[in-house]
Amino acid sequence: MNDDLMSAIRWNEDGLVPAIAQDAASGQVLMLAWMNREALAATVAEGRAVYWSRSRQRLWRKGEESGNVQQLKGLRLDCDGDTLLLAVEQVGGIACHTGRAHCFYRLLEDGNWTATEAVRRDPASLYGSAQGDEHE
Incomplete structure (x- = not known):
């Protein structure tokens, strides 16, 4: 992204x-996260959501652990x-670290x-822990 944007x-x-x-198809709000300049540039370049993890102080590519x-x-x-609004296709149907759709x-x-x-999938099976590693 250029500096003007x-x-x-x-x-x-x-x-x-x-x-x-x-969700781009249904309009359902899935989640709120944070972006810095690097995350926004990566999102645009890669065509997938990349956020800034405030807890881990690093880029977080949504789905990097859960798929x-x-x-x-x-x-x-x-x-x-x-505020940014990302229209996305949620691959796998789970946006929340709790194993729910949103x-x-x-x-x-x-x-x-x-x-x-309802929980669609146990977080432990998604992340290997009950808390979920994609939790912000």
């Missing part, structure tokens, strides 16, 4: 911007220039968070 983005004080992944990659279908910048599976009902999405 990068300069249109309002990066936070840590040099990051929130990136929302949305559940996100193929980039479109990229948008919001009106304020401070990360927004908890619904506020009667003052409590209720899980509304």
Whole structure:
């Protein structure tokens, strides 16, 4: 990506911007992650979602461990220039480190968070640990 495209983005004080992944076909919001300039450039160059892992302080190619990659279908910048929206094809149908289709599976009902999405695959089988290595 050229500098003009990068300069249109309002990066936070840590040099990051929130990136929302949305299923390109259904419109379902899958997850929220973060990107730095390097992650955004890699995403565009590779045609797949590459994020910045704040916990590991390194690039995180979505699906690098689980196989559940996100193929980039479109990229948008919001009106304020401070949030990216990635339209993706979620390979494998699992975006969340919990083994669910998306990360927004908890619904506020009667003052409590209720899980509304079933686990599609045990995280231990995806990552080799119960926590999931792609957890941000």
